Structures are given as structure tokens and as C-alpha cells.
Amino acid sequence: MTDRMLTFEDGQVQLGDRLIPGILVRQSVRGSVRFDEAEQDGLSGTVKIPMGWEDADIALTVDLLTDKTTCYEKLAILTTLFKGADSKGNPLVLSVANVHCLARGIRQVVFSGLDSEESDRDDVIQTTLRFVEHVPAVTRVEERAIAGGDSSTAPVTGNTEPELDPALLVDLEG
Numbered sequence: 479m480t481d482r483m484l485t486f487e488d489g490q491v492q493l494g495d496r497l498i499p500g501i502l503v504r505q506s507v508r509g510s511v512r513f514d515e516a517e518q519d520g521l522s523g524t525v526k527i528p529m530g531w532e533d534a535d536i537a538l539t540v541d542l543l544t545d546k547t548t549c550y551e552k553l554a555i556l557t558t559l560f561k562g563a564d565s566k567g568n569p570l571v572l573s574v575a576n577v578h579c580l581a582r583g584i585r586q587v588v589f590s591g592l593d594s595e596e597s598d599r600d601d602v603i604q605t606t607l608r609f610v611e612h613v614p615a616v617t618r619v620e621e622r623a624i625a626g627g628d629s630s631t632a633p634v635t636g637n638t639e640p641e642l643d644p645a646l647l648v649d650l651e652g
Contacts, residue, residue: 484572484587484609486538491607493559493572493589499552500540500605507582508535533611534584542594544601553594553603560592560607571612586612 484493486505491498510532515524542552562570569588574580579587591608 482570482572483575484589485575487576491538491540493562496555496559498540498559498607499547499555500542502538503541503604504537504539505576505578506537507578507584508537509582533613534582536579536584536587536609536611538607538609540605540607542603542605549596549601549603553605556605556607557592560589562589572609584611586614588612 482494484491486492486502489502491500491502512529512532513526514529515526517524540556542549542556564570569590572587572589574584574587579585587609589607590610591606593606593608594603595605596603
């Protein structure tokens, strides 16, 4: 893959220069808080202490239809894309070009999972492409430094408040 860009909109998903051979049905983005669980002296159970944010999870549901090629051939192509690696054999880090993800502050992802399922009613394989947000370690250290913490002892916080790209904002009244 020459271009490390993930694009999904208008029913299509593109990984680099390859169009995924299927129809984008749904996309979801999940964010959550990272907690540290600590035991308190003299009390049973643990106390959850919020420590920042987990990396976001993105799921794209894509239906692989049988037309000129079978859904199984399309699944084989998708599996090859999922197992794509950089020059060091690591999973690829992809830049994201999607308004929904950019509004959530997600700029880069790693293709982290591929699920597939089928029924005996039709020649369609429903796949779920799973991506996890990639926040480089340098960015995390910079975020801690900006927050005024000591980068050697401060907890890793992942994403802070997402920044909206002014190009994405639309004037609905004007």
C-alpha cells in the first residue's frame, strides 16, 4: 500500500489506493475513560480513579456481495489488506480522512481487527473492520508536558479535548 490513508464515506471504504470490495453499511466510534483501580486501607473492594481517556475504537460494517466475483474472493482481498505491514513487519498506521472521526479528534488509526460472518440465506458476507486510534508516544509526552505534569510520573492520558478543524464547520444559518 503506497498511500497510508483510510477514507470512508458515501458507502465506500478505501485503504490507501485500494477500494474495499464491498458496501459500507455502518460506522461507529467509541470513546471511553481510562480508570485506575486502587484498594483503600480498611475498606473492601476497589475505588475507580479516572486517569484520562482510552484510545478510541472505530468499527466499519461492510457487506461483501457476490457479483462478478464471489464474496469469498472479496474476503480474501480484505484479509490481505488487514495483514498489511510496514517495512519493519508492524501493522500499518493509517491517517484518517473522515469527518466523523476528525470531529472526534481521531487523526490516525491501526487496522486492529477483521470479523466476518455469513448466513445460509444469501451470498453476502458481513464484515466488521475494527480500527484503534493511534496516538504516538511523542504526542502523549507533549500533552503531559503542556498539562504541567512531569512526563516521567504523569499517567498516560491518550486524547485530550478534540480540536475541530475550521474547514469542517458549516454555517447552517447563513
